[in-house]
Amino acid sequence: MSENLSIAHCRTRGCERFAEAENGIAAAQLISKRYFDLIIADCKIPGIDGGEIPNYIRNNST
Numbered sequence: 001m002s003e004n005l006s007i008a009h010c011r012t013r014g015c016e017r018f019a020e021a022e023n024g025i026a027a028a029q030l031i032s033k034r035y036f037d038l039i040i041a042d043c044k045i046p047g048i049d050g051g052e053i054p055n056y057i058r059n060n061s062t
Contacts, residue, residue: 006040024048028056 007018019034021027024047031039031053039057041050048056 024050024053027053028060031057032060 010018019030019036021030024041024045026047027039027041027045028048039053041053043050
Protein backbone atom coordinates (compact mmCIF):
# COMPACT_ATOMS: atom_id res chain seq x y z
CA MET A 1 0.00 0.00 0.00
CA SER A 2 1.47 3.35 -0.94
CA GLU A 3 1.96 5.96 1.76
CA ASN A 4 -0.53 8.34 0.13
CA LEU A 5 -3.18 5.63 0.05
CA SER A 6 -2.46 4.81 3.71
CA ILE A 7 -2.90 8.45 4.71
CA ALA A 8 -6.09 8.79 2.67
CA HIS A 9 -7.49 5.65 4.30
CA CYS A 10 -6.66 6.92 7.79
CA ARG A 11 -8.30 10.27 7.07
CA THR A 12 -11.53 8.56 6.02
CA ARG A 13 -11.47 6.84 9.41
CA GLY A 14 -11.24 10.15 11.27
CA CYS A 15 -7.50 10.36 11.88
CA GLU A 16 -6.25 13.90 11.57
CA ARG A 17 -2.61 14.12 12.64
CA PHE A 18 0.21 12.49 10.72
CA ALA A 19 3.97 12.59 10.53
CA GLU A 20 6.05 11.30 7.64
CA ALA A 21 9.76 10.56 7.53
CA GLU A 22 12.11 10.24 4.57
CA ASN A 23 14.06 7.34 6.10
CA GLY A 24 14.41 5.19 9.20
CA ILE A 25 16.76 7.57 10.98
CA ALA A 26 14.34 10.48 10.51
CA ALA A 27 11.51 8.22 11.71
CA ALA A 28 13.49 7.30 14.83
CA GLN A 29 14.05 11.00 15.55
CA LEU A 30 10.31 11.70 15.20
CA ILE A 31 9.47 8.78 17.47
CA SER A 32 11.84 10.05 20.14
CA LYS A 33 10.13 13.48 20.15
CA ARG A 34 6.43 12.56 19.93
CA TYR A 35 3.97 9.89 21.03
CA PHE A 36 2.26 7.91 18.28
CA ASP A 37 -0.76 5.61 18.55
CA LEU A 38 0.16 3.90 15.29
CA ILE A 39 3.35 3.60 13.25
CA ILE A 40 3.31 2.34 9.67
CA ALA A 41 6.78 1.69 8.30
CA ASP A 42 8.20 0.18 5.14
CA CYS A 43 10.46 -2.78 5.87
CA LYS A 44 13.01 -1.63 3.29
CA ILE A 45 13.48 2.06 4.13
CA PRO A 46 17.09 3.26 4.35
CA GLY A 47 18.75 3.89 7.70
CA ILE A 48 16.88 1.98 10.39
CA ASP A 49 14.52 -0.33 8.49
CA GLY A 50 10.88 -0.66 9.46
CA GLY A 51 11.50 -4.03 11.09
CA GLU A 52 13.97 -2.47 13.52
CA ILE A 53 11.75 0.43 14.58
CA PRO A 54 9.97 -1.62 17.32
CA ASN A 55 13.39 -2.49 18.78
CA TYR A 56 14.36 1.17 18.67
CA ILE A 57 11.16 2.12 20.53
CA ARG A 58 11.72 -0.55 23.21
CA ASN A 59 15.36 0.37 23.73
CA ASN A 60 14.86 4.14 23.73
CA SER A 61 11.56 4.66 25.53
CA THR A 62 11.60 6.75 28.68
